[in-house]
Each structure stands twice: as C-alpha cells, then as structure tokens.
Amino acid sequence: MRSKITVVGAGFVGSTLVQRLAERDYADVVMFDIVPNMPQGKALDMLEAGPVLGFDSQVTGTNSYEDTVGSDIVVITSGFPRKPGMSRDDLVKKNQEIVSQVTEQVVTYSPDSIIIVVTNPLDAMAQLAHKVSGFPRERVIGMAGVLDTARFRTFIAQEVGASVKDVQAYVLGGHGDTMVPLSRLCTVAGIPIAQLISAERIEQIVQRTRDGGAEIVKLLGTGSAYFAPSASVLQMIDSIILDKKMIMPCAAYLQGEYGIEGLYVGVPVKLGAKGIEEVVEIELTPKEKELLQKSADAVKELVAVMGI
Template structure:
C-alpha cells in the first residue's frame, strides 16, 4: 500500500478502526499501545484474517512510536474512560497528559500527518493535540459529527422504514448533550424529514441522538460504543487518503466562522489530502444559532478547565 495510517490505542475503537482500514484496503496500518503484546496480538489476528477477507493491507503492532514514522494519518483513540467517582476535571486532566505525550511523539515521527482525534472529552482533546503538535489547523480535526450524524441517520431510517443509504443528516456543535442536530438539513432521498414526520417524532429522534452514546453505555454496562465511532473515524480517513473531498461534520478550529473564535466545534467541512480544505458555513435560524452558541459555551468551559490544569 502506498498510504499509511497509525492508530494510537488498540482497545475496542482503535482495533476496530484498524480492521476497517485494512479490510477496505485503504492503507497499511500500524497499531500502537503501551500494553505489551496487545497491539502485536491484535495486528497478527487481523493479518491472519486477511486471506479470508481478501485484502493485502499490512497490519503491524508496536509499543513504540518509531513504527508510526511517515504516517499519512494518525487516529488517536488513547485515553481513559470516566470511572465511578471521577470528576470531569480529573478525567480532562488525566487524558490531557496522555494526549500531550502521544501527540508530541507522533508529530516528531510524522510531521506532515493529519491528526484525527477520537479520545474524549473530544473537543477539549482537539485543543490539546493542536497545541502539542504545532500543526496547522487544517491538519487537526475531531471525530464527532460523523458519528452523531450516523446515529441520527440510523434513527431516521428506523422511524420511516427506509434504507439508511437514502438518509442524510447534519449535526453541529460539541460532542455531547449540547450537540445541535439540524432537522431542516436532514433528508430522505432529498426530502427534508420535516415533510415526512411530525415535530414530536423529530424531537424524540433528536433527543435520542444527543444521548446516543449514553444509551449504548447503559445497555453494555461495562463499556461504550466502538463499532460506529471506529467507522466514523475511518470514513474521515478515507476521504483524506483518497482526496474524495467529502463534506462531513467534524470538530474544526474556528476563527470567526459561525461567530465562534478559537474553539474546536463540530461544523461541516470538506476533507481532502490536506485535511480540512474548507469550512462550509450554512445559514442557521435564530434558534439554531442560540443552540450552537450554547454548545460552544460548553466547549469553552472544558477549555478553561484545561488551562487550569497547566
């Protein structure tokens, strides 16, 4: 393969992302994790599946960052989940340390890579990666909107009993309960969902989307979502690797767009070889602007907590 993607963190999200990348034959994949044997074992398992899945992508595992050298994309899933009794401030502080150390290393070995951040709290971790890498803003982005939009699309498909391929949805804002799904821009075969279902059903789907991650956590009880988050990160990577220039909602660093400054917020962007090639500004109603502003305020709170932990 002439492209290379390194996935940092070989837990459920990271390992599934590696599997999707390899099976789509998008690139060679390097899995990196601090746990000895884990990335090597998962990489070998994926390699042994290759003859059956019929792909020739090379998958390797490593505990050191040297293996990531000259990657086109780095997908970062490393970090700890929030544990019982742990405050949000503690979680941010711990994951900040992990993100800073990871990004400093990968930036050294792959100075021209695009960083796709998956670790939580996502919007805050994008800020850490941006500062630690010293990369331009177009090469640091967060995976959130693609996942949230996919959840919204799945719920629309279930509600209307139509193919998911016919559904399109947009979700803006931070990754969490302040996200802003936009029903006006969400369609089935080009028809706005506002024409296809009553407001109360749309509102219910919007609420379910905002709580999508929590719903899965409550069902699994001992973990969180990983299939859909991995797929979302890989869709972003594919658009960059193939220079597809897909318009996808991603956490991007805004400098005045949507009236927001110096914050990573989920907005529609064009993804190509250089990462974010354009930020698409769509017209919002007053209510949507207010909801996006509220979401930005929530992200700003996290950034303030980051600053305090310096």
Template sequence: MAAKITIVGAGNVGATAAHWAVAKELGDVVLIDIVEGMPQGKALDLAEASPIEGFDSQLTGTNDYADTAGSDIVVVTAGIPRKSGMSRDDLLNTNAKIVGDVVSKVAAHSPDAFMIVVSNPLDAMVYVAKEVSGWPKHRVMGMAGVLDSARFRYFIAQELGVSVEDVHGFVLGGHGDTMVPVPQYATVTGIPITQLLTQEQIDRLVQRTRDGGAEIVNFLKQGSAFYAPGASIVQMVEAIVKNKKRILPAAAYLEGEYGIDGLYMGVPILLGAGGVEKVIEVDLTAEEQANLEQSAQAVRELMDVLPSPEELRAAN
C-alpha cells in the same frame, strides 16, 4: 505506495478502526498501545484474516513510536473513560496529559501527517493535539460529527422504515449533551424530514441522538460504543487518503465561522487530501444558532479548565 496509517490505542475503538481500514485497503496500518502484547496480538489476528477477506494491507502491532515514523495519517484514540468518583475536571486533565504525551511522540516521528483525534472530551482534546503538535489547523481535526450524524440518520431511517442509504443529515456543535442536530437539513432522497415526521417525532429523535452514546453504555454496562466510532474514523481517513472531497461533519478549529472563534466545534467541512480544506457555513434558524452558541459555551467551560497552550507545550 500505500498510505501509512497509525492508530494510537489498541482498545475496541482503535482495533475496530484498524479492521475497517484494512478491509477497505486504505493503506498499511500500525496499531500502537502502551500495553505490551495487545497491539501485536490484535494486529496479527487481523492480518491472519487477510487471506479470507482478500486484503493486502500490512498490519504492525507495536509499543514503540519509532514504528510509526513517516505516517500519513495518525488517529488518536488514547485516553481513559470517566470512572466512578472522578470529576469532569479530573478526566479532562488526565486525558490532556495522555493526549499531549501521545501527540508529542507521533508528531516527532511523523511531522507531516494529518491527525484525527477521537479521545474524550473530544473538543478539548483536539485542541490539546493542535497546541502540542504545533501543526496548522487544517491538519488537526476531531471525529465526532460523523458518528453523531450517523446515529441521527439511523434513527430517522428506523422511524420512517426506509433505507439508511437514502437518509442524509448532520449534527453541529460539541460532542456531548449540547450537540445540535439540524432537522431542516436532514433529508430522505432530498425530502426534508420536516415534511415526513411530526415535530414530536423529530424532537424525540434529536434527543435520542444526543443520548446515543449513553444509550449504548447503559446496555453494555461496561465499556462504550466501538463499531460505529471505528467506521466513522475510517470514513474520514478514506476522504483524506483518496482525496474524495467529502463534506462531512467534524470538529474543526473555528476562527469566526458561525460567530465562534478559537474553539474546536463540530461543523460541516470539505475533507480531502489537504485535510480540512474548507469550513462549510450554512444558514441556521435563530433557535439553532442559539443552541450552537450554548454548545460553544459548554466547550469554553472545558477549555477554561485546561492548562494554557504554553503549559501544554512545555509539558511535552
């Protein structure tokens, strides 16, 4: 029986994730949005590509959460981007309400699903999802590390003029300006980039990775990245659906790992049919640990603005 994958939010990120998911035949996809007609139109358009591309996954576009019932995986992309004149706190509270409402509805219809949160500010929104759903930490995670790491790997490959397939690496920390690329674990076919690039080159690539999302926004003028985020979501979905036991960077709830407690942060995880099956702890240099703690502090500042867990649950 095919897995049922619900994607909440039929904008560019959600629709692109749906495209990648059905192209890989990971399961049947339900695309849901509050805008009438948009998920239906995008789902039908994508379904009509199936005879050409040769995938048999079923697509449903809907505005009714009843159609999401029995989902195995729920991906939450709902939320608004920051607008001119809007403070960070305004964005945080607005999206917390949106994510809280969405999560309460999908959790009611699919109480046994795994949830991947993509909404921003990511590290705070995945915490909202965990608290509102009441689900255990292994079933609620955030997608950002796969995306940030993919950007880091691409920039390394371009700098060295090598295939992206041979470049591996990951990014730790919160999804934002304080993310922590870890050059000592970035390799090209096992060769550390510290042996292939100068410190000046590495520092430049690290900073470009941190600015990766903003760089695309600046090019587009309106809107933000969606191809790579969509592919990143689907890599996580595939790891769960196929029980691939991938070690991927993702926002996981930490309870003492890396010296951090009670926060969602980007760390390497073992991702399989059990969701977040393990948080992988690696040795960090003193500088990397300090940068990770700085990133954690930035996430704590977001958390301080959020309503309490009790208020979040009561509101939904």
C-alpha cells in the same frame, strides 16, 4: 507506495478501526499501545485474515513510537473510557495528559501527518492536540459530527422505514449533551422530515441522538461504543486518503466561521488529501445559532479546565 496510517490505542475503537482499515487495502497500518505484546497479538491475528478476505495491507502492532515514523495519518483513540454515570466533562483531566504525550510523539515521528482525534471529551482533546502539535488547523481534526450524524440518520431511517442511504442530516456543535442536530435540514430522499414525522417525535429523536453515547454505555454496563465510532473515523480517512473531498461534520478549529473564534466545534468541512480543505458555512436560524453558541461555550469551559 502505500499510505501509512497509525492508530494510537489498541482498545475496542482502535483495534476495530485497524481491522476496517486493513480490509480497505489502501494503506499499511500500525497499531500502537503501551500494553506489552497486546497490539502485536491483535495485529498478527488481523494479518492472518488477509488471505481469507483478500487484503495485502501490512498490519504492525507495536509498543514503540519509532514504528510509527512517517505516518500520513495518526488517529488518537487512547485514553480512559467513559463509565456509566460519567459525563464527557469528567474525562477531561484524565485524558489531557495522555493526549498531550501522544501528540508530542506524533510531532517527533510524523511531523507532516494529519491527526484525527477520537479521545473524549472530543472537542477539548482536539483543541489540546492542535495546541501541543503546533500543526495548522487543516491537519488536526476531531471525529464527532460524523458519528452523531450517523446516529441521527439511523433513528430517522428506523422511524420512517427507509434506507439509511436516503437520509441526509447534519449534527453540529460539541460532541456531547449540547450537540445541535439540524432537523430543519434533514431529508429522506429529498423530502424534509417535517413532512414525514411529527414535531414532537422529531424532538424525541433529537434527544435520543444527544444521548446516543450514554445510551450505549448504559446498555453495555462496562465500556462504550466502538463499532459506529470506528466506522465514522474510517469514512473520514477514506475521504482523506482517496481525496474524495466529502463534506461531513467534524470538529474543526474555527477562526471566525459561525461567529466562533479560536475553538474546536463540530461544523461541516470538506475533507481531502490535505485534511480540512474548507469549512462549509450553513445559514443558521437565530435559534440554531443560539444553540451552536451554547455548545461552543460548553467546549470553552472544558478548554479552560485544561488551562490551555
């Protein structure tokens, strides 16, 4: 029997993710949106690509949460997008109500599901979904570090002229201006980047990574990134559905790890069939610890704004 995955929000991130999932051919996919007929139209269009691309996944568009019943994974992408000049912090109140309502429906129709939160501000919305759902921390995960790390790896690969496959890196912390790219641990084919790139240039790449989302928002003029974010969610779902136990940075609810208690922050986790199977603790330098705590404090401020 196929797995069932629901994607809430049929905008650019959501619909692109649904297409990627359908092409994986390991699950049936439900795409929910409140806009009448829109998810149905997109789903039918994707379904008709099946004979060409060779997938048998069923893709269903709906305006009813009843069609999402019994989902194994629910991805929350719905919410207001970030506009030019708007920080992720500005989004918090706007998206709090939406994510709360969606999470309540997830609990009603898919009480055993794993929730992946994509809506920004990411870490705060994951914290909200965790509280509203009452699910254990293993089953509420935020997509953040996978995307931030992908950007970091992209820029490094371009800098040294190497394949992105040879670049290994981690970006920790909140999904925003205070994220912590661990350049010290970044390697290209096992070679530390400090041996390949000047310290000044590394710092420039780190800053570009922090500004990665804003750079795309500025270029687009309207809207925000969706190709890389949807690919990042897909990698997380691959690891869960196929029980790959990949280790990747995600927003996870920390219970003392990294000296942080009761807060969603981006850290390396092992993802398997049960969701988060382990929080992986990396030994950080005093400076890295300081930056991670600063990032956690920024998330804490957003959580306080929501009053949860």
